[in-house]
Amino acid sequence: MIRAGIVGGTGYGGMELLRLSLQHPQLEVVALTSRSEHGPVGAAHPHLRGLVELEFDDRTPQELGPEVDVLFLATPHGAAASAAHAALSAAPELRVIDLSGAHRLADPALHAAAYGFEHPHPERSAQAIYGLPECGARELVADARLVANPGCHATAALLATWPLVHEGFVTGPMTVASATGSTGAGAHPGAGSHHPRRSHDYRPYRPLRHQHAPEIRACLAAGAEGEVPPLHLVPHSAPLSRGLLATAFCPVAPGREQAAVDAVHATYEHAPLVRVLDQPPAVHAVAGSCLADVSVAVDDGMVCVMVALDNLGHGMAGTAMQNANLMCGLPEATGLLVPGAGP
Template identity: 40%
Template sequence: MDTLNVAIYGASGYTGAELIRLLTLHPAVRITALSAESNAGRPMADVFPQFSALDLPMLQTLKELDLDPIDVLFCALPHGTTQTALKAALEAKPSLKVVDLSADFRLADPKDYAAWYGHKHLAPELQSEAVYGLVEVHRAAIAKARLTGNPGCYTTTVLLALVPLVAAQAIDVERIVIDAKSGMTGAGRAAKMGMLFSEVSEGFHAYSVGKHRHTAELDQELSIAAGRPVTPTFTPHLVPMNRGIYATIYADGDPMRLHTILADTYAEEPFVTVLPFGEVPQSRHVRGSNFTRIGVVPDRRAGKTIVISTLDNLVKGASGQAVQNMNVMCALPETTGLQQLALFP
């Protein structure tokens, strides 16, 4: 197995740190360069002490980072800044394989990006090239891609549960309701008053109601699966736990049929488990892992079904899925470096 030289833009955030945690155990990867603007010049162990035992490169600014030896670039910068950074990177080295963990290359239509993110896309030629990185759905296209847009954590959780059902025309797409909860790390590492312990502990709340940006990804991918426009109802909530996404989805469709479709779809997938009919997944059973667990439960009303999906937002919802995308893009075994089991308790 040849060694890939890997760089991480934005290494000092939660997803950057999670990439390092996973990639240090990847047998085909050498972490060659790390960027972090405000922490440039410092060792990674100063920012995340858990890495003190590792021999990692010093944090650099983007301008200082040399892409010449790099084979794969992970970009964990905030949306908006990513467009110009990746445009410059691919102009400097067109042979790079890039996995972007921001929202900048998830939406195929530039008009959709401008509508949801409030400004014109600054690299439309790359936006049209990018492949949506939900491996279980777009594996063949990802294998040929130079640039993959890693899906959002909410959307990964929901789409893995819904895409097979929508594609099979097994549910009424006009009546999909998604009630989803996220752990605190989904909001990033930057200091925010609303993220203080006393602001979020001992309660939870909905946010971005009716207008969360991940809704655009849901619309895009479910519409592709259905072959016509689909606009589900989606409400996110913030819960006082560090990691995890938990999506409860209400759909009109026969419960046994929906379970059979999901079980058949994911029977050979390494990172998606469909539980026995009627069993309910728990977020603690995927924490720290790249696994998704899906349960199908019949509602008390005939013809109505509750589908529940859960994953770790930092792993399968971000950095783990990014490594999975890299494996596919670089023709490596898809599970390489990703087979860690959940941390429980």
């Protein structure tokens, strides 16, 4: 059995990782940390009452590192930047998966601009593998000690655009409009993210300035031949709890539209957590699951790729668990092929 620890157990990422671990045949969560909660985890996560016997743990990342095989960091970015270094310094053979943005940008200047703080250990970001297995990272993740799990908008935007960019179809700037549910803002409500402000509203936020745009561009540029066309991201806040829908507009040369559609199908043919549909995707079909649904529409010189996923599933904890599987030599979808709740 793989022994896993979670730093940040009271948050949505920690909660979802723990939930996924209950259906995983070869991974057990043995420690779940919190600074604010003590006692049974069911107190913070009522839907897990009676199903989990764990109690919150107050050990530090460096104390936990030598005790587990895999350590998930589900904390704010600054805490994860220190925690990954502390845990890996204490246990160099440990496998760390960071759900935050702390290790997604290898360039310290890009990191500081996106996240607003100087990285205390930029050498760790330089070593980290950007962990989106479907977009060229499977083999790299399998050998990694530190994986930077992608952001939720970034995951959807990359699933939409990577196949077209990778195969050289895109001829001009790409635009991605991406809408996420309120769990995307974490367990602690802020002025703009609590229920009265979000539940009946639909609005853009940080248009063309969101911190996920640099990681999308970096992932698209990695391994690409020649210059990658610019990508513009406009995130939206949607009146959903779970779920994210991204629509990417990608210009292609007239006459190449069907070949571009074929490239999307070919990319995901052997991706067990991605379904390519012949109809537009819907959030309700993936909410609660680790699946991503992808669909493509074309017009003259334009390919539109739509992606629906659960921001806590394939947009976060599902991909983190997929990365843990790969790092531990298991098939990537082990324990993850469970349907969402449906309507």
